[in-house]
Amino acid sequence: MLLLMIAAGLGLVTLLVVFFKPQIRQYAAGGVCQSAATLNGKTVLITGANTGIGKETALDLARRGARVIMACRDVDKGEEAAAGIRGAYPPALVEVRELDLADTCSIRAFAETLLREINQLHVLINNAGVMMCPYTKTVDGFEMHIGVNHLGHFLLTHLLIGLLKRSAPARIVVVSSLAHNFGWIRFHDLHSQGSYNSGLAYCQSKLANVLFARELARRLRGTEVTVNSVHPGTVNSDLTRHSTLMTIFFTVFAMFLKTPREGAQTSIYCALAEELHAISGKHFSDCAPAFVAPQGRSEETARRLWEVSCELLGVEWD
Numbered sequence: 001m002l003l004l005m006i007a008a009g010l011g012l013v014t015l016l017v018v019f020f021k022p023q024i025r026q027y028a029a030g031g032v033c034q035s036a037a038t039l040n041g042k043t044v045l046i047t048g049a050n051t052g053i054g055k056e057t058a059l060d061l062a063r064r065g066a067r068v069i070m071a072c073r074d075v076d077k078g079e080e081a082a083a084g085i086r087g088a089y090p091p092a093l094v095e096v097r098e099l100d101l102a103d104t105c106s107i108r109a110f111a112e113t114l115l116r117e118i119n120q121l122h123v124l125i126n127n128a129g130v131m132m133c134p135y136t137k138t139v140d141g142f143e144m145h146i147g148v149n150h151l152g153h154f155l156l157t158h159l160l161i162g163l164l165k166r167s168a169p170a171r172i173v174v175v176s177s178l179a180h181n182f183g184w185i186r187f188h189d190l191h192s193q194g195s196y197n198s199g200l201a202y203c204q205s206k207l208a209n210v211l212f213a214r215e216l217a218r219r220l221r222g223t224e225v226t227v228n229s230v231h232p233g234t235v236n237s238d239l240t241r242h243s244t245l246m247t248i249f250f251t252v253f254a255m256f257l258k259t260p261r262e263g264a265q266t267s268i269y270c271a272l273a274e275e276l277h278a279i280s281g282k283h284f285s286d287c288a289p290a291f292v293a294p295q296g297r298s299e300e301t302a303r304r305l306w307e308v309s310c311e312l313l314g315v316e317w318d
């Protein structure tokens with residue numbers, strides 16, 4: 001009897017899902033960037049552009065006429081993605097450059113070549129990310145999440161900030177996450193050497209993204225370079241690759257999640273929406289302002305994280 005009731009219940013849910021599929025998909029897709037802005041003559045740099053949200057962001061911005069530099073750690077994967085973009089939009093001005101955010105030498109080499117070869121950069125999208133990987137260190141000995149998601153992008157932005165200022169008006173988009181709500185900056189053990197939880201390490205790095213965007217915005221006041229952070233939504237991408245449980249969950253419930261194209265909308269919005277030209281230091285989700293957890297609003301934590309990041313990377317940035 002119980003089995004029969006369970007079977008009937010499951011059948012009813014399946015029927016409802018099939019019947020309301022278009023409505024469910026529309027709801028899951030979330031906000032769409034409505035701006036018709038074009039980017040002819042503008043140069044955009046996107047990290048982690050070979051797959052997922054980064055690749056879809058690159059395609060959209062290339063369609064709008066931008067020259068898009070796809071910064072990827074695996075050049076072959078990057079070239080494959082660039083070929084896909086050219087296939088979808090033949091006039092696309094996309095190019096792939098090698099950048100491994102887990103290696104400060106790679107970041108410095110990337111920036112050095114870029115600064116020699118281009119003289120304008122209008123949009124920087126710090127998109128690349130790693131989630132819930134087993135305990136690993138970057139080449140420089142940083143825990144992988146904080147190393148790639150925060151410190152790697154911190155150094156990259158530091159090296160390119162002069163170029164962005166010379167190209168103003170310019171924008172920086174930091175791809176963070178709702179996960180910042182569950183994060184704390186553990187200054188006493190930033191690299192999780194005492195204890196490691198891959199989920200919490202990810203959340204810490206995404207909180208660092210929010211704090212970095214806010215602190216950088218404060219320091220950039222009056223420069224016409226703006227910076228905002230973004231939660232792209234829950235997106236069915238390769239991000240779950242290190243967690244079998246999450247990969248299964250994301251595959252089974254794909255219909256209720258965003259596609260990478262849908263997940264790219266808020267990054268695109270922050271990169272070009274006219275109404276955001278003077279907005280800086282804010283957090284967005286679904287192409288609208290979004291809630292920031294109290295620990296993401298702490299000026300003191302943001303300043304301290306900035307100082308610690310400079311120390312770890314051996315840079316001076318006031």
Ligand SMILES: NC(=O)C1=CN([C@@H]2O[C@H](COP(=O)(O)OP(=O)(O)OC[C@H]3O[C@@H](n4cnc5c(N)ncnc54)[C@H](OP(=O)(O)O)[C@@H]3O)[C@@H](O)[C@H]2O)C=CC1
Nearest residue numbers: 048052053073100101102127128129177234235237238239
């Ligand atoms: N998917 C989601 O639900 C959510 C995603 N986000 C954020 O969105 C961003 C994009 O994620 P998403 O597209 O979903 O994930 P993907 O895994 O599809 O893409 C991540 C990208 O980051 C690149 N990357 C990882 N490590 C490095 C590194 N050391 N150097 C350079 N590039 C690197 C990957 O390259 P490679 O392919 O070579 O590994 C890949 O291009 C991330 O910052 C993520 O935290 C935030 C909230 C939710």
Ligand SMILES: CC1=C(/C=C/C(C)=C/C=C/C(C)=C/C=O)C(C)(C)CCC1
Nearest residue numbers: 176177178179233234235245246249250
């Ligand atoms: C409900 C549920 C899950 C859902 C996880 C979700 C929805 C994660 C979203 C992650 C995001 C948004 C990450 C990016 O920053 C698990 C853990 C798979 C399994 C147990 C039940």
